[in-house]
Amino acid sequence: MATRQTQLLARTLLTPAVALLFIWMIVPLALTIYFSTLRYNLLDPGSEAFVGLENFRYFLTDPAFLASLQNTLVLVGSVLAITILLGVPLGLLLNQHVVGLGIVRLMVIAPFFVMPTVSALVWKNLLMHPVSGLFAWIAKLFGATPIDWFTDAPLLAVILIVSWQWLPFATLILLTALQSLDEEQKEAAEMDGARAMSTFIYITLPHLARPITVVILIETIFLLTVFAEIFVTTGGGPGLQTTNIAFLIYSQALIQYDIGSASAGGLVAVVIANIVAFFLVRIVGRNLEA
Amino acid sequence: MARMVTTQNKVISTAAAWLVGFLIFFPILWMVLTSFKTELDAFSIPPSFLFFHWTTENYVTVQERSDYLHHALNSIIIAGGSTLIAMVIAVPAAWSMAFSPTKRTKDILLWMLSTKMMPPVGVLVPIYLIYRNFGLLDTRAGLVFILCLGNLPIVIWMLFTYFKEIPKDILEAARMDGATIGRELIYVLTPMAIPGLASTMLLNLILAWNEAFWTLNLSTLDAAPLTVFIASYSSPEGLFWAKLSAASTLAIAPILVLGWFSQRQLVRGLTFGAVK
Numbered sequence: 114m115a116t117r118q119t120q121l122l123a124r125t126l127l128t129p130a131v132a133l134l135f136i137w138m139i140v141p142l143a144l145t146i147y148f149s150t151l152r153y154n155l156l157d158p159g160s161e162a163f164v165g166l167e168n169f170r171y172f173l174t175d176p177a178f179l180a181s182l183q184n185t186l187v188l189v190g191s192v193l194a195i196t197i198l199l200g201v202p203l204g205l206l207l208n209q210h211v212v213g214l215g216i217v218r219l220m221v222i223a224p225f226f227v228m229p230t231v232s233a234l235v236w237k238n239l240l241m242h243p244v245s246g247l248f249a250w251i252a253k254l255f256g257a258t259p260i261d262w263f264t265d266a267p268l269l270a271v272i273l274i275v276s277w278q279w280l281p282f283a284t285l286i287l288l289t290a291l292q293s294l295d296e297e298q299k300e301a302a303e304m305d306g307a308r309a310m311s312t313f314i315y316i317t318l319p320h321l322a323r324p325i326t327v328v329i330l331i332e333t334i335f336l337l338t339v340f341a342e343i344f345v346t347t348g349g350g351p352g353l354q355t356t357n358i359a360f361l362i363y364s365q366a367l368i369q370y371d372i373g374s375a376s377a378g379g380l381v382a383v384v385i386a387n388i389v390a391f392f393l394v395r396i397v398g399r400n401l402e403a
Numbered sequence: 404m405a406r407m408v409t410t411q412n413k414v415i416s417t418a419a420a421w422l423v424g425f426l427i428f429f430p431i432l433w434m435v436l437t438s439f440k441t442e443l444d445a446f447s448i449p450p451s452f453l454f455f456h457w458t459t460e461n462y463v464t465v466q467e468r469s470d471y472l473h474h475a476l477n478s479i480i481i482a483g484g485s486t487l488i489a490m491v492i493a494v495p496a497a498w499s500m501a502f503s504p505t506k507r508t509k510d511i512l513l514w515m516l517s518t519k520m521m522p523p524v525g526v527l528v529p530i531y532l533i534y535r536n537f538g539l540l541d542t543r544a545g546l547v548f549i550l551c552l553g554n555l556p557i558v559i560w561m562l563f564t565y566f567k568e569i570p571k572d573i574l575e576a577a578r579m580d581g582a583t584i585g586r587e588l589i590y591v592l593t594p595m596a597i598p599g600l601a602s603t604m605l606l607n608l609i610l611a612w613n614e615a616f617w618t619l620n621l622s623t624l625d626a627a628p629l630t631v632f633i634a635s636y637s638s639p640e641g642l643f644w645a646k647l648s649a650a651s652t653l654a655i656a657p658i659l660v661l662g663w664f665s666q667r668q669l670v671r672g673l674t675f676g677a678v679k
Contacts, residue, residue: 219663383522394516
């Protein structure tokens with residue numbers, strides 16, 4: 114009796130969340146699929162017509178798509194490489210005996226809490242400005258010519274900003290993982306005469322394999338759709354140099370009002386994200402059973 | 404001898420850690436310093452680090468010229484509102500999955516997680532059109548709704564991992580003593596769940612406060628939170644660095660404080676319990 118009642122209650126409590134998320138997932142997605150088969154431009158109302166896969170052909174063969182796909186991959190890949198390659202040593206460093214570790218950790222984690230529009234504009238103006246930015250001043254101190262970041266290396270500039278935002282995340286997760294590493298194992302290895310380097314390669318690094326995978330997957334999910342940083346600094350330019358897929362879809366939808374093509378692009382983005390999500394969900398799922 | 408080495412190591416790692424920490428934090432520090440300069444000082448080369456004419460006029464100007472408080476209030480309402488609503492929906496769901504799990508619970512959890520994986524840009528078009536047709540563009544309600552849905556999976560997941568850690572024996576003991584489900588909820592579960600509830604709310608507040616895809620695309624003025632307000636500084640109009648810095652400092656200060664309190668929960672919440 115009681116169990117059946119409990120079960121019924123449990124189901125009732127779960128239903129609103131499941132229903133809402135189901136609607137949230139299915140309705141916009143279905144509409145995106147529907148719009149992607151239409152010729153539909155908001156500037157030309159009344160001309161909607163079914164065009165089959167025409168939008169996909171248009172979107173996928175558009176030179177802007179290939180350029181933005183390449184930018185997306187370069188952006189995601191570079192930020193992942195930077196945050197992991199700096200995050201591991203940084204995590205190891207913070208795992209040492211550091212006086213005032215609490216304060217250092219606060220300073221390291223801080224960029225993650227800064228809203229994207231603020232980080233982007235502060236970096237663009239205060240640090241990367243070719244004349245009055247701090248980097249320009251430092252370059253001149255060393256006798257070098259200041260880099261005009263957003264003209265000469267716009268994608269690199271965006272990569273640096275986004276890396277600064279995500280380095281704390283990678284570091285914090287790797288540090289958390291390091292803290293759970295069995296100290297006895299390390300001590301035993303040291304007693305057996307293992308050098309610091311081999312302790313790192315044979316004990317620490319394997320232990321970090323899983324958290325690194327998690328960092329890669331989660332960052333990828335978010336980095337695939339970097340938007341605000343591009344929106345406030347370069348607006349996708351110059352040309353298409355900093356247009357990623359997310360920004361391309363945005364500009365087709367809300368600047369050119371080409372609903373059909375933007376929807377087709379949206380579905381392409383969903384497919385790419387799903388490939389990554391597939392692996393992430395499997396890893397998390399394995400953890401759920403343990 | 405061994406002790407010597409340890410002390411030496413400690414000095415080196417402390418120095419290195421402080422240096423790296425300072426470098427990472429520097430852009431924020433620089434922004435705060437700039438917010439107290441005059442526009443002329445903010446722009447000057449070589450830059451002055453501490454010995455400039457300290458002023459708070461930027462903070463006054465930001466409020467007077469662009470109605471900072473209006474946008475701050477929007478941020479509070481949107482982040483707070485979406486968090487509260489998400490909690491109301493998520494607490495029962497997570498409670499039910501943690502304490503009365505069925506065969507499908509794991510699948511449901513993973514499915515919820517997968518909804519978070521959907522790139523927002525993939526559904527930008529339909530959401531924008533729906534909002535336009537229902538008059539939800541540039542309304543606080545519209546943003547509360549979309550941010551609530553967007554963060555719901557994370558909220559449910561975090562609550563689930565916290566509830567999972569509450570020992571079930573206690574519930575059984577309470578049941579044996581004849582406690583009804585309502586009493587069980589109020590007198591046994593709630594006190595044990597409060598830390599988890601608090602950290603979940605905190606993380607969700609941070610995420611909603613900083614959300615900059617939907618807020619940039621769905622609001623312009625009336626409902627625009629601080630993310631959008633700051634973005635309006637991207638079009639340069641003369642000397643504006645000090646004012647940008649002042650507005651930015653005000654926009655991130657509250658969340659920085661909250662964020663520093665919730666570091667550990669951040670790891671747990673953003674990795675869906677995969678790293679603890």
